[in-house]
Amino acid sequence: MAAISRDDVAHLAKLARVEMTPDELDHMAVELEQILGAVKRVQEVATADIPPTSHPLSMSNIFRDDVVKPSLTNEEALSGAPAKAEDRFKVPQILGEE
Amino acid sequence: MTLDYKSATEKFEPTLGLEVHVELNTNSKMFCSCATEFGASPNTQTCPVCLGLPGALPVVNGKAIESTILIGLALNCSIAPYSRFARKNYFYPDMPKNFQTSQYDEPICVDGYLDVEIETEDGPKTFRVDIERVHMEEDTGKSLHVGGATGRIHGAEYSLLDYNRAGIPLVEIVTRIIPGTGKYAPQVARAYVTQLRDILRALGVSDVKMEQGSLRCDANVSLAPIGSGILGTRSETKNVNSLRSVERALTGEIERQANRLEAGERIIQETRHFLEESGLTRPGRSKEQAEDYRYFPEPDLVPVTPDAKWIEELRAKLPENPADRRKRLQKEWNVPDAEMTSLINAELMDVVEETIKLGAEPTRARTWWLGEISRLANEKEVAPTSLITTAFVAEIIALISSGDLTDKLARQVVEGVVSGEGSPAEVIEKRGLKVVSDDSALMVAIEAAIAAQPDTAERIRGGNIPAVGALIGAVMKATGGQADAAKVRELLLRHLGQG
Numbered sequence: 001m002a003a004i005s006r007d008d009v010a011h012l013a014k015l016a017r018v019e020m021t022p023d024e025l026d027h028m029a030v031e032l033e034q035i036l037g038a039v040k041r042v043q044e045v046a047t048a049d050i051p052p053t054s055h056p057l058s059m060s061n062i063f064r065d066d067v068v069k070p071s072l073t074n075e076e077a078l079s080g081a082p083a084k085a086e087d088r089f090k091v092p093q094i095l096g097e098e
Numbered sequence: 099m100t101l102d103y104k105s106a107t108e109k110f111e112p113t114l115g116l117e118v119h120v121e122l123n124t125n126s127k128m129f130c131s132c133a134t135e136f137g138a139s140p141n142t143q144t145c146p147v148c149l150g151l152p153g154a155l156p157v158v159n160g161k162a163i164e165s166t167i168l169i170g171l172a173l174n175c176s177i178a179p180y181s182r183f184a185r186k187n188y189f190y191p192d193m194p195k196n197f198q199t200s201q202y203d204e205p206i207c208v209d210g211y212l213d214v215e216i217e218t219e220d221g222p223k224t225f226r227v228d229i230e231r232v233h234m235e236e237d238t239g240k241s242l243h244v245g246g247a248t249g250r251i252h253g254a255e256y257s258l259l260d261y262n263r264a265g266i267p268l269v270e271i272v273t274r275i276i277p278g279t280g281k282y283a284p285q286v287a288r289a290y291v292t293q294l295r296d297i298l299r300a301l302g303v304s305d306v307k308m309e310q311g312s313l314r315c316d317a318n319v320s321l322a323p324i325g326s327g328i329l330g331t332r333s334e335t336k337n338v339n340s341l342r343s344v345e346r347a348l349t350g351e352i353e354r355q356a357n358r359l360e361a362g363e364r365i366i367q368e369t370r371h372f373l374e375e376s377g378l379t380r381p382g383r384s385k386e387q388a389e390d391y392r393y394f395p396e397p398d399l400v401p402v403t404p405d406a407k408w409i410e411e412l413r414a415k416l417p418e419n420p421a422d423r424r425k426r427l428q429k430e431w432n433v434p435d436a437e438m439t440s441l442i443n444a445e446l447m448d449v450v451e452e453t454i455k456l457g458a459e460p461t462r463a464r465t466w467w468l469g470e471i472s473r474l475a476n477e478k479e480v481a482p483t484s485l486i487t488t489a490f491v492a493e494i495i496a497l498i499s500s501g502d503l504t505d506k507l508a509r510q511v512v513e514g515v516v517s518g519e520g521s522p523a524e525v526i527e528k529r530g531l532k533v534v535s536d537d538s539a540l541m542v543a544i545e546a547a548i549a550a551q552p553d554t555a556e557r558i559r560g561g562n563i564p565a566v567g568a569l570i571g572a573v574m575k576a577t578g579g580q581a582d583a584a585k586v587r588e589l590l591l592r593h594l595g596q597g
């Protein structure tokens with residue numbers, strides 16, 4: 001696997017909407033490299049006869065009936081919101097996007 | 099020099115691609131049991147699952163899967179024996195989980211097509227639109243940008259989020275690129291979305307209201323010099339909220355791209371927003387690349403593996419293709435093209451069919467719904483179908499066919515029913531609207547009319563048949579318009595030795 005570059009971290013930070021200083025970018029590149037190295041060990045044991053798994057149990061077709069159940073009230077829904085207004089969640093201005 | 103649409107399409111060949119999003123009309127959301135009602139007050143249809151609270155566990159709505167398979171089957175797709183949900187990761191407040199549960203490389207339906215017919219200068223022409231995939235995902239919340247002069251994001255001070263819509267089942271239908279439409283690209287796109295809407299409506303899986311956003315179209319288009327065989331850079335136009343806008347947005351976008359290319363500029367791959375007022379588009383948010391979404395299989399959901407039996411049960415439920423049905427009914431009813439178009443535009447095809455099924459004569463069923471009933475509906479600014487039932491219309495038409503009502507009387511019956519005076523039988527009873535068909539009662543009026551206009555009677559006896567009009571008028575007046583004019587004419591002429 002290619003090494004994690006400073007640019008990769010900057011790109012990921014942008015996608016995650018996280019502002020990082022140049023020092024943090026350097027630091028994070030090293031840390032991510034180590035994490036990837038650890039995860040990479042899985043690839044050493046993964047062989048062609050072991051299909052990739054996305055769920056621990058081999059089940060499929062687990063469906064609910066299309067029946068409405070009570071939702072949270074507006075107050076309950078907004079109770080954990082850092083900011084709210086007009087019965088809605090209030091978030092900072094979204095820059096550079098539309 | 100600027101190129102207009104005509105010269106733009108003489109130089110450049112457009113290639114289309116269409117993505118249609120359909121909100122399903124299930125009672126509950128895709129992964130939780132919250133209601134999906136449109137227009138509910140903000141954040142009253144949310145729960146830990148659709149708010150993305152820690153520890154919440156989604157469970158798939160079985161009805162939504164059925165609807166998606168039905169859509170796939172109606173679009174001639176193969177239904178995948180194994181498909182999975184995937185997380186599409188992005189940070190934007192319209193999705194409180196910071197990912198949208200969608201499908202990536204394992205959609206439920208693949209490889210279908212829809213044939214659409216448009217009018218060209220050389221008559222009707224059919225284009226086959228290949229469908230790449232039909233997949234399931236969830237809708238996002240609604241944002242309201244506060245502050246700033248234009249209500250747009252730029253200059254907004256903050257945004258307000260309502261998550262009632264977040265988690266409503268959404269089906270995305272993606273075409274392959276549609277080459278070879280030439281200057282007809284905008285019409286093909288419109289015809290495709292129209293036909294798709296009709297199919298979805300016939301399937302009963304969505305409200306398909308473009309103005310409420312339950313059907314949304316993103317139109318991709320690229321241009322290349324005619325005959326070059328290359329594929330140009332595309333733009334994607336969003337915010338296209340009506341069938342007419344689909345056509346306008348593409349016409350405008352083809353012109354814009356052609357003029358850029360003509361001026362030696364590049365087309366930037368970007369998302370653009372359609373502006374309803376001007377018919378133009380403006381740049382929107384720069385789109386993240388597919389790899390930026392870091393898709394991975396959703397670990398909280400198990401795969402969907404529809405077996406052949408289930409698929410065949412659903413296939414058996416498919417309604418007749420609306421385009422085929424239209425052609426069949428037009429033939430059965432023997433209707434000219436223009437009138438069929440009026441029926442469809444007025445959304446009266448279904449009620450006319452129902453009225454005919456109830457025994458009404460086809461021509462009368464059409465004329466009454468398109469004529470008198472539509473006229474009354476227009477006056478009251480309501481839908482014709484809200485005024486009167488098909489059963490009542492069929493009853494009135496049966497009385498016309500049997501000669502118990504004239505058209506004139508029938509109009510009064512319709513008016514009575516519409517103003518809430520009861521059933522046709524009750525209106526006829528209360529208003530005394532039966533045709534006077536009793537010959538002896540008519541003969542009294544006829545004798546009186548002849549006695550009052552002896553000269554006219556003499557002229558008719560002498561062979562001046564058209565003169566009978568004056569006498570018919572007198573008889574109709576005497577019977578309060580309740581006689582059958584044809585019958586009166588027949589009796590008058592016979593009485594005067596001309597029958």
